[in-house]
Amino acid sequence: MRTMLDALTRDLAPLGAPDPEPHTLRGRAGTRIDPYWYLRSIDDPRTQHMIASARTSFAALAERLAPAATRIEATIRSRVVEPDESYPVRRGSWRYLSRIEPDLDYPVHYREPVAGGPRELVLDENAWADGHAYFALAGLLIGDDEHTVVVGVDTDGSEQLRLVVGRLEAGIITRAEEIFPAGYGFVLSNDSRTLLYTRPDETLRPASVWAHRIGSDPSDDILVLEEPDAHYFLDVGRTKDRAFLTIQAESKRTSQWWLLDATDPLATPPRPFAPREEGRLYQLDHGPDGFYLIESRDDAEFRLFRTADPEQPLTEVDLLEDGEILEGFEITRHGLAIQTRRRASLVVSFLPWGAPASERRLLVDPEQPSTAALVGNLDLDDDEVRFETVSLVEPATIWSYMPTTETTTQRWRQRVGGDVDLDDYETRRLWLPADDGVLVPVTIARRRSAPAPGPVLVYAYGAYEEAIDPTFSISRLSLLDAGITFAIAHVRGGGELGRSWYDAGRLERKERTVRDLLDVVAGLVAEGIADPSAIAIRGASAGGITVGAALNRAPERFAAAVLEVPFVDCLTTMSDPSLPLTVTEWEEWGNPLESDVIAETMARWSPYDNLHEGTYPPILVTTGLNDVRVGFFEPLKYVAKLRLVNPEARVWIRVDDEQGHLGPTKRKDAWHDEAQVLAFVQAALTPATD
Known part of the structure; x- marks a missing residue:
């Protein structure tokens, strides 16, 4: 099919690849030749030249897409109610x-x-x-005295925070002390006199916890705890009843918690809740009758336990139905609010204090694939239990459940302006077979008048046990209005069906994630939903592995692809422990320095290593120069090598100076960027008219 994108870009000459400089890499996967190793250096003139060339190339593409992108952006703005x-x-x-x-x-x-x-x-x-071209509020903490304020800000996308400590009086914050650098975790003691915060090490891992006395010089801050094992990130918090401050060390499959007095956290050293046990992963909180925690051992599904004291044995709170998966809980004044999954969907229930499990009340029973999630109470004395419902075609709605009256009331709903009639859209969930017979959940949304089969954009992630739950997006309505069906492939490696679903798509089983995506695409065609000539795929960050590997295996099956800040040079990155996050990521992807199986498996699915000659579809890639999670050089190398092995490849990369991994923070910039992506996808999935 000749597309609108073909017509728009037919006179744009493919941008040539930068000059390669072969670099030999040796490891358990054998010898590899990396032609663009030098792009790791932002200061290399060749890197600067490629960035400049990439910007010129993308600007030419953006100019051709501008009429459509401008219309989409205007539509988005018209539908945002202000x-x-x-x-x-x-x-x-x-x-x-x-x-x-x-x-x-x-x-x-x-x-x-x-x-x-x-x-x-x-x-x-x-x-x-x-x-500031980039600004992210990474935390706004107000002490129990209701005047002490701690503000965490990131002004360059590096995710190294500046903590501003001050006092709030009559709407004015008087700034007192500043702490830099800090990590995302920080908490105040009950008397608002001591601040606990995390500090990153040279690899940007939150590796230590420090105490700052409000009103003192930050150079006098006290080291509270240091985590030497690079597999672990540290975080801090406070229990719901304000009895304890907590320190948490967590890797991908093991955690340990420490407790401190919430009023005077420096009175005694942090007390371990329990000894560290490899393979024991848990989260805890403390309420009126002791500690509650959800726990997984050796990658089993999470279960709920309670104990009056850490020195006493745990007692299981057995409340799950067959096939139900525990996700989390919240301690409230009147009982436990519980987050679980049923058939891949998040649901919320409530169990009053002292009641048997049989009296657990389901607070929402979705009739369509949707997400029901606890949104949290900040105050244990609050009577309400708040939760949110949302789907691909229904805006976010906040509900309040009152345990004393067993009534549920709508409190807030996201408004959608413009000419939108939400009844024009529909959503449903499919269960499509993978090649091993396992059914993979797929959530789709479409305009009811959309053609079937028709064009489809498939989104996939599949890593870190992260579930891509259905949420509402005003910008996505423009995609649906163009007659394009949107589908989320809930592939293995994610958390939609629990820990076993996650475990089936990680380490040496990572290829399963990629095969699931290809099988979902085939299933959408077989179900009469997707036109086989009009399928695009999209993935971000670790989803770049899924999408990039699928493109290498079957480029002919796709009309276009979007890879946003994609993790695509994974074998090289996972072989370099000096890079930020590498060591902590070994429990997700495996350690190719120590395992032949991991090295050989990773070499088979690594998107960068497996780029090959042949026709790839049009590809749009994005990166930010301040990205500390996926270095800018990974997407840059991917584009360079694709152009090297395929001189006619139509691949563009948008390079952002002021952004990190999470994209723009200004909402108008985010609308602009998303409008460009949607214009690219629509043009690639729309037949040309000339």
């Missing part, structure tokens, strides 16, 4: 909320007295972002 406010959440004597004002990029945070009274400004992100 101003908009979040549902207020109680904490202490205040309710906290945020508000988006028209034409501003960031929210403004407020609080209002529970007892009634005027609203008070807490923090205006727009003011804090002034002068």
Whole structure:
């Protein structure tokens, strides 16, 4: 099929590959020749030249896509209702909320007295972002004294935070101390006098926990705990009842927690909740009758336990039905709010204190594939249990369940403006067979009038036990309005069907993730949903492995692909422990330095290593120069090598100066970038008219 993208780009000459410089890599997978090793250096003139050439090439593509992208962006803006406010959440004597004002990029945070009274400004992100091309609020913490404030900000996308400690009075934050660098975890003691925070090491791993006395010089901060094992990340928190501050060390399959007095955390050394046991992964909280924790041992499914004291044995709280998978829980004033999965969908239930498991109440029973998730109470004294429901075609809605009356009330719903009639869209879940007979869940959304079979965009991830649950997107409506069906392939390696689903798609079994995606694509064709000549695939970060490997194996099956900040040079990265995150990632991908099986398997599916001659579909790649999770050089090398082995390849890369792994923080920039991607996909899936 000749497409609109073919017509738009027919006179754009393919950009040539940069000059290769063969570099020999030796390992358990044998000898490999990397022609673009030098692109790892941002200071190499050849790297700078490729970035400049890539920008010129992408600018030419963007110019051709501009009419469609501009229309899509205008449609997105017309459907975003402004101003908009979040549902207020109680904490202490205040309710906290945020508000988006028209034409501003960031929210403004407020609080209002529970007892009634005027609203008070807490923090205006727009003011804090002034002068920064990139700004991410990574945490806003207000102490129990309701005046001490800790603000975590990232102003370059590097994910190294600056903590600003101050005092909030009458809507004004008086800044006192600044701490840099810090990680994402930070928590205040009950008396608001001590701040615990994590500090990254040279590989950007949160490797130590420090204590800062409010009002003191940060250079006098005290080391509380250090984690020498590079497999583990540290984090800090506080139990729901405010009895303990916590420190958590967690790898991909093992965790350990320590407890500190929440009022005076430096009074005694951190007390381990339990000795570290390889293969024991858990999360805990403390409530009126002791500790509750969800625990997995040796990659088994999570189970719920309680104990009055860490020194006492755990007692299992047996409440799951057959086939139900435990995801998490929340301690509330009147009982446990419980998050589980049923047939790949998230659901929420409630168990009153002291009640038998048979009295657990299901709070939502979705009739279509949707997501029901706990959104959390900040205050144990709050009577409400709040949860959110959302699907691919239904906006997010927040509900309040009152255990005392057993009633559920809608509190807030995302508004959609413009000419949208949500009844014009539909969603459903398919179960499509993989080549080993296992059924893979696939969630689809389409406009009811869309052709079948017709064009389809398939999104896949499949890593880290992360579930790609259905959520609503105003921008995605533009895709559906163009007659394109959107599908999420819930491939193995993700968490949609529990730990066993995750385990089936990691380490030496990673190829299973890629095969699942190809089988889903075949299934969509067999079901009469997808036109085999009009299928695009999209993946981000670790999803870049899934999409990139699928492209290498069957490039002829796709009309286009989008790889956003993609992890594509995995064998090389996993063989270099000096890079950020590599050691911690070995439990996900395997260690090719120590295992022949891992090295040989990874060599078979690594997208960069398996690029080959032949016709690939048009590909759009993105990267950010400040990305610390997937180095900019991985996507850059991928594009360079694809052009080297296929001089006629139509592949473009958007290189962003001011962004990290998570993309733009300004919402108008995010709309602009997404509109470009959607214009690219639509053009690649639409037949040419001339």
